Amino acid sequence: MTTLYPFLLAAARVLYQGWHSPGYFTLTDLLVVLGFTLGLVMVVYLGAAALLRSADHRAPAFCAFLFVCWLFVFPMAAGALPSGPYQLFKLGLGVVMAALSVGLFRWLVRRPERLTTVATFFTLTGSLLVARFAVGITLDRLHARHALETSALARALAQPIPGPARAPAPARDIYLIVLDEYANADVLRDALGFDNRPFLDSLRALGFTVPAVGSNYAHTMLSLPTMLNAAHMAPLAAELGPASKDPSIPNALLESNRVARFLKARGYRYVFMPSFWWLSTAESRTADSVVHVLPGFNLDRELGRTELRRTLVQSSLLDYLHRDAAWDARFIRRTLEEAARLPAVREPVFAFIHVLSPHSPFVFDPQCGLPPRRSQGRNKLQQYVGQLPCLNRMVLATVSRLIRDSEVPPIILLQGDHGSATRGFTQAHAVADLTPLAAWERLGAFGAYYLPGGGAQAFGDSVTVVNVMGNVLRYYFGAALPREPDERYLSVEDAPFAFRRAPAEWLARNRFDSTTRFLASEDSARR
């Protein structure tokens, strides 16, 4: 029994991440990560047993324990150190930990009784931690399931959108391309100092309309279900409470979204092109086709396939060996290339394509090359802006092919789910900490729409994310779907459901204010 402790401690580290992030992983993925981690520990244990050639299992188990410490504790300790020249502090820590490892091993191997006491202690500790986190995860999942079953919003959105039973002829393909965190031209100009007019002019030359666009929510996990249900997610604040971070209900609403159901009922094929690692858009059980742009198995790619895996890799020694950037770049490029081939599908298509760009990690330089590794994490604004020329070129190539290769002019919706976050949005722990500039930047989403047959009139001069799909369904399909209010709700990453309304006029008026906190400024505006 007392040889189990390295396995228990490794399992505790993985389960902790799951318990700490309810709703941000699937159980299958958690089990895969658990199996991979325990497999690594087993390899070290068997290797040590073979090297030591001892019938006593205590020494190899201690070697495996030291490996677990190196795997998870060293990066944590190294991360807490100040950054010195040539990584000297990390190097020093490595030397100290190596000396401690060798010294402890030699001392304990000669004292089997002490080794047994250490093993018993860590077996007990590991068992307690595993039990604590496993019970926590189970309770969280039961709670999330109950919340979904009793959600009034989920019940309301389960009802079909009323409208004519058939799509008008000729049926147009609909391509919804979400460019994650793509800010609108005003934000890019005033907050980031980037002139995006050449891109917008190219889109207009192709026939796109570019109204004033805004996001209703500051987070992808709220913006996407809002867009694909043509309905606000604000009622979730009352259902889940402001302390909740669990995205299970919005994710379920996104997966079974009523816009796709409406179109499927009218003969459309729902084609889903997932993101590389974002859980909410990793899979879809309701889509007729899910396009996997990088098929097959590759271990290096699989390490970055989910947010849980990325977080654990980045918190472990594997971070020194593995990089996701090349896979991210390849996935985005392939997604846009594959999207351009969708007109070849014979049936009318509703394609939902989630592109995790210009969202971080920043994986393109202006020439579409990979930025240098050392630049990651530095000067977020420059890296964000540096991606745009490349992304713009790829998007233009895709939409040009979609228009060229479609027999019937299609509907193309290029949509940012929210704006950028270079002015302190992600650092805020409460809405009260946000400056008007950070709030305005975050809610300033990009949007450009190709709307043949006079569809631009349904959008008018301005639109928010919640009404984009509604406008399409109302204008082209005659859906009896009331227009939603263009209200904007701010919340921060620490409390995504703790909403605070942010009037568009107030945001626009105070957009250059980078010092006043949100609450103080809003209160003075009310007075």
Next chain:
Amino acid sequence: MYIDPTSGSLVLQAIAAGVLSAVAMMSRVREAIKSFYHSLVSRVRRPTGNR
């Protein structure tokens, strides 16, 4: 990234589990001392009973 990579509360929970384990082991030690004492006492008494 929405998953919080910090592991501060893991350290706290590990410390709590470690303290509980140490207490459990201390009670094991106490039990071992007790059983040693009882066996010692019974060994001292046994010769008297044999007479």
